[in-house]
Structure formats: C-alpha cells, structure tokens
Amino acid sequence: MDSFSFLPELNGLYNLNWEGKQVKPFGSGHIHQTYKVIDPQQTYILQRFNKSVFKNPEIISHNHELLIKYMDYLSLPFEFPLPIVNILGFTLSAIKEDFFRISPFVDGVCLEEVVEPKHAYLAAKAFAELIISGNNLEIDEFKEVIPGFLDLELRFNQLLEAIEQSKAPIEGEVMELVDFFTSRKFLVEEYKVLKEKLPLRLTHNDTKINNLIFSEDLESVKAVIDLDTIMPGYVFNDFGDLVRTVACSQGENSINWDEIYVDKAKYASLHQAFTDVGKGVFTNEEIKSLHFGGKMMTCITGFRFLTDFLNGNVYYQTKYEKQNLHRAKNQMILLQSLERIS
Incomplete structure (x- = not known):
C-alpha cells in the first residue's frame, strides 16, 4: 500500500505539508515498513508500525514518551533519534487501521559486520553509554515490550516442552543438540541467582552492530537506532548480545562448523569498553556478570532456534x-568456544 492515502491525516497530526513524491521506500528492515522523507527543513524516517511483531505498540510509545520527558539524551555523545511527538502528545499516530511514527533521519554508515577490534570497542562504548544515560530514571515506570524476551528460564522450559511434543524424530544430530542444550541447565540456575543480585537498568536489548550509525570515516558512532526494544534489563544482556553477534567469527547462519569461534581480540575490546564506561556506575557484580552474558545470550538463542525446529519451524523464517x-548447532559451537575462554 504505497498510495500514501494516510498523508493528509499524518500532516494534520504533525503540522506538516508532505506530498507523496517526497516519500521514498528506505532500507532493508524486515519489521516495519520504512520510508525516507526529504523535507525542505530536515530529512525524516517515516514508519508504518508492524503490529504482528509488536502486538502492544502502546507499550513502546509509552517507553519512548518517558525517555523524551525524563532522559537527558541530548548529553549523549551521539544522536538518539526518538520518535517525534505529534500534536496530541504521542509518539505513535493511529490512522485508520495502522500506526505511524516519524523520527529524525541520521546520515552515516551502517555496518553489517565488525572487522576491526576498534569498531567493536566503539559499538560497546555507545551501548554502555546509553545504559548509563538512563541511570537516574525511574526504571519501574518502564514496561516490558516483549514479555519474557530474554528470560533464560522461560526459554529453557519452552525447549523442554518442544522436546516432549517434537514434530521431528529426536535422534542423531537432533539428539546431540537436545542433549547439549538441556545439559546447560546450570546456566539457567546462574541466571536465576544473578537476577536476584543485580539491578535492573534501562537496556537496548538488541545490540547488533547494524543498530548503530557510524561516521563516514568509521571513527565514531553517530547514533544508536532501532529503539523499540528499550526496556528494563540487565547489563549482561546488552554485553552478551554484542559478544554473540560481534565477537563471533561467523554469522548465526553459517554452517562452516570448523570456522566458528570467539574472536578474542574483539571480545576483549567489547569487555574493555563496558568496563571503561561503567567504571564507578556498574557494580562489581555487574562487571563480573559480563562474561556470563556472552554465554547466556548465545545459549538463549540456541534454545530458541532448537525449540523452533522441534516445533516445525513456525517462528523464524527459514x-x-x-x-x-543448523542455527542451533552454530550457537552450540560458539557457546563451547565461549566456555573455554570465560
């Protein structure tokens, strides 16, 4: 639906004068329908919200509106392009059956992989600075966007249920993976202990390298983007997702089994950035938990891939x-590599 029949109402809600010729499809994102809009004054990102992925968009807008009101995001050393508030005071605009939102456009470079450890450091530094910028916010006022999203105990129990009701024979390679991941219950127990000891903080919860915009010379981070999953979480979650996606020698779809391992230089850069930025703010227990984070985030992803396979591939596109x-096996090999270094 690119007729842009929504534009008159959208213009009214934001005091704009946009025309269809200004609105161009943008990017390769798989969740929201995204457009770039070149206005004489400024360039914007316009998104039609995907309600099938985020079933409670009002929770995301609630969290964003809290950030706009109470967070000193202008003091961050990078841009933080939160959605713009409409004339009704909301970041999400309902037009007919759809929700729309508008954000400032940030020009720069998006990386799909990290080649140099210094870029791993810059990425981790930005995400750690984002966590600290929310340090004085009332964390209890923020809502969980996707309930149980990073709950290792919940994902383990979902795996056990999938094993019981498996649509695939549990034998051979499948049995090997089932045995491996069920034997990682000790990580679930460690997770439960840490949850009781560590403070909840405002975390990004999707700290992939392509959720940053770098400067053209790749010497700095210009913006942290993809802000839908910002919600209460633990420092080790954001660090761990960086480890899983940045410090791994191969992407999660790789079947080059012998080439999957932790890049120790990138891992060290990620860890150094979190400890540098978090000094005096993150507790000693939080710093100690970082090594657990890499293992935990790799394990939870392996749980989810294996669960989906046993359920008949109903969640992830294949x-x-x-x-x-094979994705689960990839995560198993990465987890084994992480267990050898931490």
Whole structure:
C-alpha cells in the first residue's frame, strides 16, 4: 500500500505539508515498513508500525514518551533519534487501521559486520553509554515490550516442552543438540541467582552492530537506532548480545562448523569498553556478570532456534528444513568456544 492515502491525516497530526513524491521506500528492515522523507527543513524516517511483531505498540510509545520527558539524551555523545511527538502528545499516530511514527533521519554508515577490534570497542562504548544515560530514571515506570524476551528460564522450559511434543524424530544430530542444550541447565540456575543480585537498568536489548550509525570515516558512532526494544534489563544482556553477534567469527547462519569461534581480540575490546564506561556506575557484580552474558545470550538463542525446529519451524523464517537446527548447532559451537575462554 504505497498510495500514501494516510498523508493528509499524518500532516494534520504533525503540522506538516508532505506530498507523496517526497516519500521514498528506505532500507532493508524486515519489521516495519520504512520510508525516507526529504523535507525542505530536515530529512525524516517515516514508519508504518508492524503490529504482528509488536502486538502492544502502546507499550513502546509509552517507553519512548518517558525517555523524551525524563532522559537527558541530548548529553549523549551521539544522536538518539526518538520518535517525534505529534500534536496530541504521542509518539505513535493511529490512522485508520495502522500506526505511524516519524523520527529524525541520521546520515552515516551502517555496518553489517565488525572487522576491526576498534569498531567493536566503539559499538560497546555507545551501548554502555546509553545504559548509563538512563541511570537516574525511574526504571519501574518502564514496561516490558516483549514479555519474557530474554528470560533464560522461560526459554529453557519452552525447549523442554518442544522436546516432549517434537514434530521431528529426536535422534542423531537432533539428539546431540537436545542433549547439549538441556545439559546447560546450570546456566539457567546462574541466571536465576544473578537476577536476584543485580539491578535492573534501562537496556537496548538488541545490540547488533547494524543498530548503530557510524561516521563516514568509521571513527565514531553517530547514533544508536532501532529503539523499540528499550526496556528494563540487565547489563549482561546488552554485553552478551554484542559478544554473540560481534565477537563471533561467523554469522548465526553459517554452517562452516570448523570456522566458528570467539574472536578474542574483539571480545576483549567489547569487555574493555563496558568496563571503561561503567567504571564507578556498574557494580562489581555487574562487571563480573559480563562474561556470563556472552554465554547466556548465545545459549538463549540456541534454545530458541532448537525449540523452533522441534516445533516445525513456525517462528523464524527459514530457507531450508534444517536451517533452525543448523542455527542451533552454530550457537552450540560458539557457546563451547565461549566456555573455554570465560
């Protein structure tokens, strides 16, 4: 639907005068329908919100509106392009059956992978600075965007249920993976202990490298983007997702089993950034938990891939029948590598 029939109402809600010729499809995101809008005064990102992925968009807008009101995000050393508030005071605008939002456009470079450890350091530094910028906010006022999203105990129990009701024979390679991931219950127990000891903080919860915009020379981070998953979480979650996606030698779809391992230089850069930025703010227990974070985030992803395979591939998009099984094996090998270094 690119007729832009929503534009008259959108213009009214934001005091704009946009025309269809200014609105161009943008990016390769798989969740929201995204457009770039070149206005004489400024360039914007316009999104039609995907309600099938985020079933409670009002929770995301609630969290964003709290950030706009109470967070000193202008003091961050990078841009933080939160959605713009409409004339009604909301960041999300309902037009007919859809929700729309508008954010400032930030020009720069998005990386799909990290080649140099210094870029790993810059990425981790930015995400750690974002966590600290929310340090004085009332964390209890923020809502969980996706309930149980990073709950290791919940994901473990979902795996056990999938094993009981498996649509695939549990034998051979499948049995190997089931045995491996069920034997990681000790990580679930460690997670439960840490939850009782560590403070909740405002975390990004999707700290992939392509959720940053770098300067053209790749010497600095210009913006942290993809802000839908910002919600209460633990420092080790954001660090751990960086480890899983930045410090791994191969992407999660790789089946080059012998080439999957932790890049120790990138891992060290990620850890150094979190300890540098968090000094005096993160507790000693939080700093100690960082090594757990890499293992935990890799393990929870392995749980989810294997669960989906056993359930008949109903959640993740796949290109072939065993792709989720192979993704789980990929995460198993990465987890084994992490367990050897931390």
